[in-house]
Every structure is written in structure tokens, then in C-alpha cells.
Amino acid sequence: MEASVLASLILILISSIFAQPRALEYPQELISSINPTTLPSSISVYPTIGTTIPQFPPPPLVPALFVIGDSSVDSGTNNFLGTLARADRLPYGRDFDTHRPTGRFSNGRIPVDYLAVRLGLPFVPSYLGQSGSVGDMLHGVNYASAGAGIIFTSGSELGQRISFTQQIQQFTDTYEKFVLSMGEQAAADLISNSVFYISIGINDYIHYYLRNVSNVQNIYQPWTFNKFLASIVRQQLKNLYNLKARKMIIMGLPPIGCSPHYLWQFGSRNGECIEEINDMIMEFNFVMRYTIEELGKKLRNSSLIFCDVLEGAMDILKKPESYGFNVTTDACCGLGKYKGWIMCLSPEMACNDASYYIWWDQFHPTDAVNSVIADNVWNGRHSKMCYPMNLQDIVVQKA
Numbered sequence: 510m511e512a513s514v515l516a517s518l519i520l521i522l523i524s525s526i527f528a529q530p531r532a533l534e535y536p537q538e539l540i541s542s543i544n545p546t547t548l549p550s551s552i553s554v555y556p557t558i559g560t561t562i563p564q565f566p567p568p569p570l571v572p573a574l575f576v577i578g579d580s581s582v583d584s585g586t587n588n589f590l591g592t593l594a595r596a597d598r599l600p601y602g603r604d605f606d607t608h609r610p611t612g613r614f615s616n617g618r619i620p621v622d623y624l625a626v627r628l629g630l631p632f633v634p635s636y637l638g639q640s641g642s643v644g645d646m647l648h649g650v651n652y653a654s655a656g657a658g659i660i661f662t663s664g665s666e667l668g669q670r671i672s673f674t675q676q677i678q679q680f681t682d683t684y685e686k687f688v689l690s691m692g693e694q695a696a697a698d699l700i701s702n703s704v705f706y707i708s709i710g711i712n713d714y715i716h717y718y719l720r721n722v723s724n725v726q727n728i729y730q731p732w733t734f735n736k737f738l739a740s741i742v743r744q745q746l747k748n749l750y751n752l753k754a755r756k757m758i759i760m761g762l763p764p765i766g767c768s769p770h771y772l773w774q775f776g777s778r779n780g781e782c783i784e785e786i787n788d789m790i791m792e793f794n795f796v797m798r799y800t801i802e803e804l805g806k807k808l809r810n811s812s813l814i815f816c817d818v819l820e821g822a823m824d825i826l827k828k829p830e831s832y833g834f835n836v837t838t839d840a841c842c843g844l845g846k847y848k849g850w851i852m853c854l855s856p857e858m859a860c861n862d863a864s865y866y867i868w869w870d871q872f873h874p875t876d877a878v879n880s881v882i883a884d885n886v887w888n889g890r891h892s893k894m895c896y897p898m899n900l901q902d903i904v905v906q907k908a
Contacts, residue, residue, distance in 0.1 A: 570628045571756070572703050576653050576707075577677070577705065580655030583596070583653040583654055583655045584611065587669075588637075589637040591669045598610055598854075598855075600616065603856070605876075616841065616869050620708075621706055623887075634650065635653075643691070646686070652671065657671055657672050660717055660741070673709050684700060707742075714762070715765065739800045746759070746801075747804070756903055758814050758895075762794060763790070766786030767822075768849070768871060770847075770849040772847045772849055773849030780837065791819060794820075798817065801814075814903070817896070820894040821891070824892040829867065832877075848870075848871075852871055
């Protein structure tokens with residue numbers, strides 16, 4: 510019986526790599542235009558006598574939002590790549606605004622969707638999912654690619670992905686288009702007033718260090734490995750600064766030692782987190798916070814914020830009831846103990862209501878958790894996890 514089930518799942522997995530992604534059936538233009546502050550086209554801006562004068566939405570707090578990262582913020586890049594890391598089929602996206610899969614690794618929104626709304630911007634299109642025209646990119650671009658890591662080869666066993674370095678290059682190309690279209694000063698003003706959201710690094714553990722690729726564990730102790738990753742991030746942030754980026758949010762890593770996959774793999778008896786893994790993540794976040802703090806002192810007129818996702822996530826895991834969650838160890842979608850053995854591949858593998866779950870699949874949180882994380886990034890609503898300030902502080906201060 511198990512063999513037949515596994516064979517069926519393998520067929521689904523293979524078809525997901527080579528078939529035309531279903532997410533592409535839903536126009537990217539519609540997803541990009543989703544904005545609760547958009548004025549309905551039916552309202553006339555020249556009202557007749559006796560009609561109510563419409564309330565126009567306030568202008569965006571920033572010109573654009575640019576996103577760099579991995580599956581935590583991928584909004585559709587991997588739909589266009591040959592890779593196992595895809596979220597272009599249901600049940601992914603079933604609770605999204607369109608109720609269709611878009612390439613987001615969640616049942617609904619990802620953190621940058623919630624932050625786009627806070628900033629008064631439409632949802633940001635993926636780099637490979639828009640036409641490449643300046644008009645499509647004026648409100649921002651999402652370069653994130655599932656499977657990407659800080660190290661170029663991280664996630665390579667999954668197939669194609671756009672690495673951290675390659676995403677920086679894609680932004681460089683975007684900036685050059687802006688310069689050619691609107692002039693150097695206007696392009697610099699747009700970029701320097703925009704927000705950059707960077708969420709990357711977890712695949713350097715999941716698909717590199719913890720798998721001991723190239724015998725890396727014997728070459729680097731966790732602390733040394735963390736400092737190596739931080740040095741790469743530091744240089745890439747300087748590269749972004751040289752391309753006029755001034756407002757940058759750098760996300761730390763989540764407690765993957767509590768994820769359903771590692772609970773299953775390490776044989777957790779009662780859902781206890783794998784502390785050995787979480788200790789590495791805690792060290793990484795410590796090193797990154799210090800690195801960002803020191804770099805922020807050296808980059809003039811910059812606002813660099815580090816957000817410790819582990820802190821925010823552990824607050825949820827320690828008191829889930831106060832957040833409305835009652836399933837803390839099992840994924841909503843997957844197969845095996847804790848639903849952590851086989852990835853989410855079909856609607857039949859998913860729970861009925863993900864709003865009570867912390868984990869959506871083997872590694873990714875639900876829409877509800879993404880909302881909490883976004884709130885914490887914005888103003889620390891649920892718990893303090895961003896230093897030295899929150900996103901609201903730097904954009905409202907400017908506004």
C-alpha cells in the first residue's frame with residue numbers, strides 16, 4: 510500500500526516540474542493590482558451635485574518595495590524554472606486573495622504582501638512574472654527564488670533557482686533600466702526612498718550545512734560558518750547601498766528545529782524542537798544582528814534594520830493559544846508523522862482549515878503566522894523582534 514502511495518506521489522512530483530504551471534493561468538497583472546486602497550474605477554472624479562465626494566486613498570508611504578530572498582518571500586519566480594521547489598499548484602494559494610496558486614509557499618499571503626498593504630503599494634510582482642517594462646517595476650519587484658541561499662550552490666539538488674548574488678544582479682539590471690528611462694537623479698531618488706526586504710539564509714542550513722555538503726561540517730564549526738555567511742551578506746548589502754538602496758530590512762532565520770520536517774527526521778517523540786538546529790539558527794541571528802548594527806554605523810544616511818524571526822516565532826510557539834493556534838507541531842499539508850516526511854503535493858494532503866496551524870508544510874508557516882511576522886516587522890505589535898527600530902519608524906519618519 511505504501512509503495513503504491515509513494516509511486517503516485519512521485520508521478521505528481523514529476524508532473525509538477527515539467528507541466529505548465531497552473532499559477533500562470535491567473536494573470537500576473539491582477540495579482541500585481543491587488544491593493545485594498547485602490548479607488549474603484551466606477552467612481553467618478555467629477556461628481557455631480559448631490560453626490561458624495563469620493564475619498565481618495567493616501568499616497569504610498571514609499572515609492573516601491575524590492576524583495577530579495579528565498580521561498581519565505583518567493584511570489585512566483587520559481588514558476589518559470591525547472592525545479593522541485595515550486596508552489597504553483599493547489600493547495601498552495603487556496604486562501605490567497607485570488608484563491609489560486611501564485612507560486613507563494615503558503616496557503617495565502619506571505620509577509621511582504623502584508624507589508625505592501627501597510628506601505629500603500631500593490632502586491633509586488635516576481636521579476637520573471639512581469640514584462641520587464643519600467644512601468645511594471647515602478648512599485649517594486651520581487652526577485653526571491655525558492656531554494657536560493659547565501660552560498661551560490663545551496664539548494665542546487667532541487668534544480669534551478671536564482672541565487673542571492675544573481676538576485677542582486679537582477680536588481681542592478683532593474684536600476685540601470687530606471688536610469689535609462691527617467692534619468693540618474695530620478696532613479697536614485699526612487700531607489701533611496703524605497704524599502705528593500707531581504708529574507709535569505711535558511712537554505713544554507715537545510716540544503717547545505719545540515720546535509721554536510723562537501724564535508725562542510727568538518728571544515729566549519731557552526732559559529733565559523735555563521736560568520737562566513739554574515740560576511741557575504743555584509744558585502745551584498747554594501748553592493749545594494751552603492752546602487753542607492755538606503756532603507757533595508759534584513760530578516761533573521763526562523764526556528765527550523767521546530768519545523769515538521771526535522772521533528773520527523775530526528776524522531777521527536779512529543780513534538781519537542783530539535784535544539785541542536787535551533788542553537789545554530791540562534792547563533793546566526795546573533796552574528797547577523799551585530800553585523801547589521803556595525804554596518805549601519807558606516808553607511809551614511811542609511812537605515813538598516815535586523816529582524817530576529819526566531820524571537821517572534823518562538824513567542825508564537827510558546828503561547829500559541831494567545832495567537833489563536835492550536836496545532837503547533839503538525840503541518841497542515843504533507844504526509845507522514847507531523848506531516849513532515851513528504852512535501853505538500855495535492856489538496857488531499859491538506860487540512861481543512863489552516864488558520865489554526867502554525868506550519869503550512871514541511872518548512873513554511875501559514876498565512877496567519879505570516880501576518881503576525883509582518884505586524885512585528887511593521888511596528889512590533891505582537892513581540893519585539895526588530896532592531897534598532899521597526900519599519901514603520903523609518904517610513905513614517907520620512908513621510
